[in-house]
Amino acid sequence: MKYRKLGKTGFEVSEISLGTWQVGGKWGDPFNDKNADEILNTAVDNGINFIDTADVYGSGNRESERAVGRLVNNRSERIYVATKCGRRLNPHTNEAYTPQTMRAFVEDSLSNMKLECIDLIQLHCPPNEVYYRPEIFEEFDKLKSEGKILNLGVSVEKVEQAVKAMEFDNVTTVQIIFNMFRQRPAELFFDLAKKNNVGIIVRVPLASGLLTGKFDKNTSFGKDDHRYFNRQGEAFDKGETFSGIDYNTGLEAVSALKEAFPNSNLTHLALKWILMFNQVSTVIPGASKTDHLLSNIQADKMPDLSSADMKKIKEVYDRYIKKQVHQLW
Template sequence: MKYRTFGKTGIKVSEISLGTWQLGSKWGDPVDHEKAHLTLETAIQNGINCFDTADVYQGGLSEKIIGEHIKDLAVKPFVITKVGRKLPEQAKELYTEQSIRAYINDSRKNMNVEALDMALLHCPPTDVYYTPEVFEYMDKFKKEGLIKHYGVSVERIEEGLKALDYDGVDAIEIIFNMFRLRPIETFFKKAKEKNVGIIVRVPLASGLLTGKYHERTTFGEHDHRTFNRNGEMFDKGETFSGVDYHQGLKAVEKLKKAFKTDNLVPYALKWILMFDAVSTIIPGASRPEQVTENIKASELSILTEEQMKSVQKIYDEYIKNPVHYLW
């Protein structure tokens, strides 16, 4: 495993970390606690020292399992958690000091820690980024010792760029993958100038970039890849990165030919790591085997100029319009 400096925090984090949305479960299925702990242990044993979670993942169960797993470790992983999605609705007015404080305290309790390593506002409405008071609350929580660092998880480039205006923001979590190239244009440069860490989420486009799906693939009833393809429940950019599933499959076939493999996972993750603005990637894993597959990206040789150009070409031909202009 290789490590990168996490922006101005100065902390060294594994370039491949662990996203825990579906920890110990498939999308929408009950959590298998034993499998969840094995997944976390596999990650730690393979050099992963950063976990990403949220207070809404399995109703706080993801946080609790992580807390249980790391409580007796001499060297604990860095845990990023996200807050704010438990609000009854996503409205700027509800992002009050009282509500955010309550959610942070809930997460501290779930993980049995005095201070959260890092708290991210969990994809708040765009208006929140133009509300300095919210970021002043986060500064206050840091001074009080409730959190050590903070940042935001964003849906749109505009939100990420605005978040960079706030000096207290240590990290920004953003969707970036072979099907979502826009962050390269301006955002990465600005984040580097501010020395703000970049956490890459949805790196495999909800599994589309694994190369394992086809026209006959079906997903569970409670899987967002079934019910949210058009943004029925939340931003459609969260599902397959906003790419039309069938169009995405065409692009995937071209990527398989370009990389001469049917398993795109290590190449899709390595492609992200080719950008030095990236601090860490948080691919999810529902079982230990997926962790070991993900970390292979850290061991791969750097991609060739030809491979990098092929991704851009395929993106331009199959994905760019309309995806590039929406987020």
């Protein structure tokens, strides 16, 4: 496993790390503690030292954090834990964000994971107005001075939110969707993040599974799976599901990628493409099985893509994807 620096945090983190949205089972399935523990421990056994979770992950809304806490408390390795707060607010509105609620969420996560300090706490895709409220960001400086957190980051939906968040000096990382079907962050944001020494955590690297190349028009998703119920943004931001792309258009683009790279594992290609951008600190694909995790890790061993390879991927994006989604996120 190779490692990169995570911006101002100074952490040296695995290039391929682990996101835990579906770590205890597929989206919509009941959480399975045994499965989660096996995936998490296999990740650490294979050199992953950065785990991303959130206080709303898991079928009962807290199981993912608990599993991550069990991992950290039962391993001797240095494992960097990132969690998120804010999405438990109901309604999830600007007015609901207060310094007091953010503090309460941090303390809840500490208790839930049985940790004394969180390495990285991230605001979890807050409404736009929150990025204009210094008092929210200042509260995390207080929490840091009290030893409850080491660093603050943000998880964002839009490039504009990422750019605004970096105006706050205590924002050390930005988590953002970036993949072969969501290329806009590389145009401006990446260079600004590097200039400001802000770490970039890439989520949804496989476009909700589209970029594994395993789906077709007959693939079905369970009714509790966001790939079934959120295609038009019915439950949360549309861009979180298939990167906001129309499913059939996505399949056409995947077919074009397979034609352009007939001898490649598409999952590995998609992850390696992200790692070709040196501004990226880490990419956090999820895994509902250890086999998925072990496959994802193989991308770290791939040789660099050639300029011709990168050009072919951009041509597919420009032809099928760009017009539909480029300016939306």
